[in-house]
Amino acid sequence: xxxxxxxxxxxxxxxxxxxxxxxxxxxxxxxxxxxxxxxxxxxxxxxxxxxxxxxxxxxxxxxxxxxxxxxxxxxxxxxxxxxxxxxxxxxxxxxxxxxxxxxxxxxxxxxxxxxxxxxxxxxxxxxxxxxxxxxxxxxxxxxxxxxxxxxxxxxxxxxxxxxxxxxxxxxxxxxxxxxxxxxxxxxx
Numbered sequence: 469x470x471x472x473x474x475x476x477x478x479x480x481x482x483x484x485x486x487x488x489x490x491x492x493x494x495x496x497x498x499x500x501x502x503x504x505x506x507x508x509x510x511x512x513x514x515x516x517x518x519x520x521x522x523x524x525x526x527x528x529x530x531x532x533x534x535x536x537x538x539x540x541x542x543x544x545x546x547x548x549x550x551x552x553x554x555x556x557x558x559x560x561x562x563x564x565x566x567x568x569x570x571x572x573x574x575x576x577x578x579x580x581x582x583x584x585x586x587x588x589x590x591x592x593x594x595x596x597x598x599x600x601x602x603x604x605x606x607x608x609x610x611x612x613x614x615x616x617x618x619x620x621x622x623x624x625x626x627x628x629x630x631x632x633x634x635x636x637x638x639x640x641x642x643x644x645x646x647x648x649x650x651x652x653x654x655x656x
Contacts, residue, residue: 480635481627488562488610494601495560498572498594499553505579506549512583515540519583528584535575536582545582551575562611569606573598596637603630 511517513536521540524532536548552575558568576598580591605626607613 476632477625477627480632481625482604482631482635483625484605484609485624487604487606487608487626491562491565491601491606492560492610494597495556495572498556498576498598499560501594502549502553502556502579506546509545509549510542512586513545513579514542516542517583519585521582524582524584532581534578534581536578548575549579552579559606562607562613565605565607565611565613566602569598569602573602593641597634600630600634600637603628604634 505512515521521537525537536545538544552572555568555571555575558564559572573595577595580587580595608626
């Protein structure tokens with residue numbers, strides 16, 4: 469049994485420095501995505517644009533929770549985007565990292581629910597990786613949290629349900645994409 473646990477730890481353990489690099493790189497991707505989305509704020513996220521909130525709430529998402537449904541003006545949407553940028557920046561620098569991760573996830577999901585027409589596969593990946601990141605010590609290294617903490621960082625490598633879920637999620641993306649492509653259409 470010990471051999472099995474050590475093998476799992478070896479396969480699904482993550483170095484905390486790698487998690488820090490993941491946090492920084494992932495936050496940069498999120499920030500770039502947010503700035504790109506902001507270019508068409510009025511057309512894509514306001515009631516004056518292609519999808520009014522009433523259509524989404526009544527037809528597509530009657531049970532969804534999105535803070536972006538609170539108002540249809542582009543000004544309110546801008547405020548919500550700015551809040552999301554603030555939380556993603558806190559994630560980038562590792563300030564109150566767990567809270568920043570949770571809030572970034574919530575606001576990203578809300579933004580993506582506001583206009584599902586422009587979503588793509590990468591948006592799903594961002595949501596899922598942010599979700600699993602909530603269960604990881606992303607702020608344990610190269611972060612303001614670590615700098616302000618009087619405690620030493622945890623062990624260099626961590627193994628938890630969060631590391632297992634994050635690594636398996638990334639593998640699933642490729643495995644299931646490969647399975648979808650085992651078809652005559654792709655082989656010929």
